[in-house]
Amino acid sequence: xxxxxxxxxxxxxxxxxxxxxxxxxxxxxxxxxxxxxxxxxxxxxxxxxxxxxxxxxxxxxxxxxxxxxxxxxxxxxxxxxxxxxxxxxxxxxxxxxxxxxxxxxxxxxxxxxxxxxxxxxxxxxxx
Amino acid sequence: xxxxxxxxxxxxxxxxxxxxxxxxxxxxxxxxxxxxxxxxxxxxxxxxxxxxxxxxxxxxxxxxxxxxxxxxxxxxxxxxxxxxxxxxxxxxxxxxxxxxxxxxxxxxxxxxxxxxxxxxxxxxxxxxxxxxxxxxxxxxxxxxxxxxxxxxxxxxxxxxxxxxxxxxxxxxxxxxxxxxxxxxxxxxxxxxxxxxxxxxxxxxxxxxxxxxxxxxxxxxxxxxxxxxxxxxxxxxxxxxxxxxxxxxxxxxxxxxxxxxxxxxxxxxxxxxxxxxxxxxxxxxxxxxxxxxxxxxxxxxxxxxxxxxxxxxxxxxxxxxxxxxxxxxxxxxxxxxxxxxxxxxxxxxxxxxxxxxxxxxxxxxxxxxxxxxxxxxxxxxxxxxxxxxxxxx
Numbered sequence: 001x002x003x004x005x006x007x008x009x010x011x012x013x014x015x016x017x018x019x020x021x022x023x024x025x026x027x028x029x030x031x032x033x034x035x036x037x038x039x040x041x042x043x044x045x046x047x048x049x050x051x052x053x054x055x056x057x058x059x060x061x062x063x064x065x066x067x068x069x070x071x072x073x074x075x076x077x078x079x080x081x082x083x084x085x086x087x088x089x090x091x092x093x094x095x096x097x098x099x100x101x102x103x104x105x106x107x108x109x110x111x112x113x114x115x116x117x118x119x120x121x122x123x124x125x126x127x
Numbered sequence: 128x129x130x131x132x133x134x135x136x137x138x139x140x141x142x143x144x145x146x147x148x149x150x151x152x153x154x155x156x157x158x159x160x161x162x163x164x165x166x167x168x169x170x171x172x173x174x175x176x177x178x179x180x181x182x183x184x185x186x187x188x189x190x191x192x193x194x195x196x197x198x199x200x201x202x203x204x205x206x207x208x209x210x211x212x213x214x215x216x217x218x219x220x221x222x223x224x225x226x227x228x229x230x231x232x233x234x235x236x237x238x239x240x241x242x243x244x245x246x247x248x249x250x251x252x253x254x255x256x257x258x259x260x261x262x263x264x265x266x267x268x269x270x271x272x273x274x275x276x277x278x279x280x281x282x283x284x285x286x287x288x289x290x291x292x293x294x295x296x297x298x299x300x301x302x303x304x305x306x307x308x309x310x311x312x313x314x315x316x317x318x319x320x321x322x323x324x325x326x327x328x329x330x331x332x333x334x335x336x337x338x339x340x341x342x343x344x345x346x347x348x349x350x351x352x353x354x355x356x357x358x359x360x361x362x363x364x365x366x367x368x369x370x371x372x373x374x375x376x377x378x379x380x381x382x383x384x385x386x387x388x389x390x391x392x393x394x395x396x397x398x399x400x401x402x403x404x405x406x407x408x409x410x411x412x413x414x415x416x417x418x419x420x421x422x423x424x425x426x427x428x429x430x431x432x433x434x435x436x437x438x439x440x441x442x443x444x445x446x447x448x449x450x451x452x453x454x455x456x457x458x459x460x461x462x463x464x465x466x467x468x469x470x471x472x473x474x475x476x477x478x479x480x481x482x483x484x485x486x487x488x489x490x491x492x493x494x495x496x497x498x499x500x501x502x503x504x505x506x507x508x509x510x511x512x513x514x515x516x517x518x519x
Contacts, residue, residue, distance in 0.1 A: 091232055111279075112278055112279045
């Protein structure tokens, strides 16, 4: 099974920038976490995102041509901040990996992947 | 049986459908040919065969799909037959099923529904009736839960650290028990007795988790409370306070059972919040009259409960017990220190009653009037009207 760990964070919470106190510790904690995924052999992909203010959304509908909109697709208190895709035998294992994420506050949505393309681009169920 | 089949085929939904098939077939076959010599064995065999049939049909349709679309040739995982489960593992399988139904990834209503449906064996109609929820809503909830269990692969495993999972299980069982005490009107006679279901399920959990004192605590608590269920409401539907209940109508057999459970658990320790509540209920259940209650001991147990599981409601109960032990002023002082219960009618009831006993009738009436504004049910409002009239 593959699960996406979808990381949500409140962007109004200040984060230390490069050179500021706490920056090295924060980066180090994330690096250590990602390394632990490598070592367990469960890492598939992952990354952090630029703030939601950089998002552009394309809205498609049956009635009209696609519309380009400034901003993320949902205005919520917490915004999508990053993600991991990991392999895990079952939900309990995936939840354990998600719980270890080195974020003090925020939330992680854990969702199983349904399909993944093979080399020809055809969707295959993720088992 | 469901737990065994779920483990054997690694598929809860398949197991559940097959047991339903077997039960339907039992009704037809048994009424025509009589009941077989070993009914559970008969049901298991039929359910097992039905599951194999369903898998064969699923495999056949998968092959048809594979013929048209090349990618679906692999057999679904977890559906291979495993050797038959040894008898000694049956308890484990039941525990797995119980923990699965109460998995924290399922919402509370779903946990309650699945526990009653899959562990308790109630029908969808019975659960819907017990909670006064439309049957399609409940059926939908079960379908959604099964889909999530399969798609997100919630495992049928017993985690190494049981603590948190047992806590959820106990919360679910307590909710089922409490539901039977919520007067929701409706056609009472048609409703399944949820208190009895909760006791049955808690008793099974105790067998499966023999080292968890809190399971014993909850079981004893439920037995004590159920023992006095006949006296909680009078013939006119009015609530009867504990001190006014006719103790000769309490169910001594249930009290004896509860006493045995509490004694064993308390002797072994540790003593957690449910066991403390059971010990408190035990003091009431075993006192021949209300006046015989050992209030200093009850007050002490509440103090221990308050430090084990702090909550303003427990603090209020402790204040009432202290008032019984040391007089109304001591109780009132503790009530005045409670934060966060200003909108809780029982706080104002307790204050009113203690002020009345402390010979402050006008302050008592003010407190009871505040309680009246907050009282949730007509029975409670009538009771407060009577008390205010008596004091004014």
